[in-house]
Amino acid sequence: MKNFTLLLLFSFLMLGYANAQRENVNYEESKIPEYKLPDVLTRFNGRKVKSEKVWLKKQRPEILELFANEVYGKVPGELGISEIKVWESSDNALNGLAHRKQLSLFFNKNEHHLEVNVLMYLPKDKENVPVFVGYNFTGNHTVINDPAIRLTESWVNNNPSIGIINNQVTEQSRASDEDSWPVEEIIKAGYGLVTIYYGDIDPDKNDFSDGIHPFFYHENQLNPKHNEWGSVAAWAWGLSKVMDYLEQEPLVDAKKVAVLGHSRLGKAALWAGANDPRFAMVISNESGCGGAALSRRKIGETVRIINTSFPHWFCDNFLKYNDNEDKLPVDQHMLLALIAPRPLYVASADGDKWADPGGEFLAAKYASAVYEFLGVEGLPAKEMPEVNQPVMGTIGYHIRSGKHDLTLYDWQQYIKFADKHYRGK
Numbered sequence: 001m002k003n004f005t006l007l008l009l010f011s012f013l014m015l016g017y018a019n020a021q022r023e024n025v026n027y028e029e030s031k032i033p034e035y036k037l038p039d040v041l042t043r044f045n046g047r048k049v050k051s052e053k054v055w056l057k058k059q060r061p062e063i064l065e066l067f068a069n070e071v072y073g074k075v076p077g078e079l080g081i082s083e084i085k086v087w088e089s090s091d092n093a094l095n096g097l098a099h100r101k102q103l104s105l106f107f108n109k110n111e112h113h114l115e116v117n118v119l120m121y122l123p124k125d126k127e128n129v130p131v132f133v134g135y136n137f138t139g140n141h142t143v144i145n146d147p148a149i150r151l152t153e154s155w156v157n158n159n160p161s162i163g164i165i166n167n168q169v170t171e172q173s174r175a176s177d178e179d180s181w182p183v184e185e186i187i188k189a190g191y192g193l194v195t196i197y198y199g200d201i202d203p204d205k206n207d208f209s210d211g212i213h214p215f216f217y218h219e220n221q222l223n224p225k226h227n228e229w230g231s232v233a234a235w236a237w238g239l240s241k242v243m244d245y246l247e248q249e250p251l252v253d254a255k256k257v258a259v260l261g262h263s264r265l266g267k268a269a270l271w272a273g274a275n276d277p278r279f280a281m282v283i284s285n286e287s288g289c290g291g292a293a294l295s296r297r298k299i300g301e302t303v304r305i306i307n308t309s310f311p312h313w314f315c316d317n318f319l320k321y322n323d324n325e326d327k328l329p330v331d332q333h334m335l336l337a338l339i340a341p342r343p344l345y346v347a348s349a350d351g352d353k354w355a356d357p358g359g360e361f362l363a364a365k366y367a368s369a370v371y372e373f374l375g376v377e378g379l380p381a382k383e384m385p386e387v388n389q390p391v392m393g394t395i396g397y398h399i400r401s402g403k404h405d406l407t408l409y410d411w412q413q414y415i416k417f418a419d420k421h422y423r424g425k
């Protein structure tokens with residue numbers, strides 16, 4: 001009981017601290033300190049990258065390794081899907097427009113077991129369709145009003161306004177996030193949607209005793225090591241496991257899988273795309289700090305703030321860079337460059353200063369150097385485009401009017417971007 005009171009007190013103090021940090025946040029471009037970004041095409045030994053081979057065999061792996069060791073954390077071992085069980089499917093979803101499929105991926109190791117529920121909507125009577133894959137925040141049943149979707153039994157962050165109490169969802173949360181998932185538009189455009197609740201892989205709380213992390217612990221280990229995965233890397237790993245499944249799914253064209261995520265899940269999508277070249281396209285919706293935004297700008301959310309409010313998202317080594325961003329051997333433009341030459345879309349919202357739209361744009365712009373080096377167009381804009389004026393090269397970017405959100409407007413651009421790259425439209 002005493003421990004519990006102390007824990008409660010500590011949580012309040014931390015929350016107060018996080019809020020105070022939010023109040024002292026810089027939102028003014030003029031107050032951004034001078035900074036120098038590492039050049040993505042200069043090797044860590046000072047030499048310039050002069051050939052594709054050196055990019056692919058030396059520079060790219062070195063950058064990837066630095067992100068793994070210093071930012072997101074390494075996955076400590078290998079683990080495949082133990083079993084796939086399809087438990088529901090229908091050809092009559094969305095009033096006969098779509099094929100719906102629900103299945104579980106099981107992961108088993110020693111005494112550890114995890115069940116990950118996958119929900120898919122696919123254009124009907126088609127095989128080999130391109131799909132968008134993305135995590136949802138509160139359970140598969142929240143993305144659309146479809147009573148056939150099973151309510152998640154996983155731990156979910158409390159949200160009494162939609163009936164999520166004691167970390168369990170209720171019927172009340174069905175379709176609560178439907179505005180973020182325009183399933184009908186996606187299907188009508190000829191794409192499928194594959195979605196998974198991110199907490200199935202790792203519940204989003206500072207607790208490493210649950211989710212996927214303990215599968216890899218040695219005896220008496222309670223936490224990942226300093227350079228081992230936090231939650232963002234775990235979620236990214238989960239996306240790759242879903243990709244393992246999609247490679248065996250004849251209804252899906254595994255060569256045209258776009259991985260997408262909003263906010264923290266955008267961070268996960270980027271890290272998944274950087275690690276796993278099977279993702280043909282990567283889409284970051286307002287991923288902000290630790291996602292598409294440059295860390296060195298220290299505007300909006302900073303490394304210290306994110307590490308304080310969400311100590312479980314990154315690896316412990318990332319703490320070294322609190323108020324010390326200039327010491328980071330990498331910055332987020334280099335994360336985006338790891339996706340080259342695959343199509344990459346970065347989206348911001350002008351009401352989302354917390355995620356630093358300017359830093360998201362600049363990271364996309366500086367990542368272009370690698371796209372161009374590899375012989376494709378990067379981002380076709382030198383300056384930040386006007387609000388609601390998307391630009392689309394092999395890198396796409398828009399800043400939408402409105403707040404931090406995943407909206408129909410955002411999806412419409414992703415569909416156009418996919419049409420451009422998959423169908424030459």
Ligand code: GCU
Binds near residue numbers: 286306
């Ligand atoms: C917080 C956090 C962001 C994150 C966002 C989200 O605002 O500070 O880094 O992107 O949550 O995931 O919604």
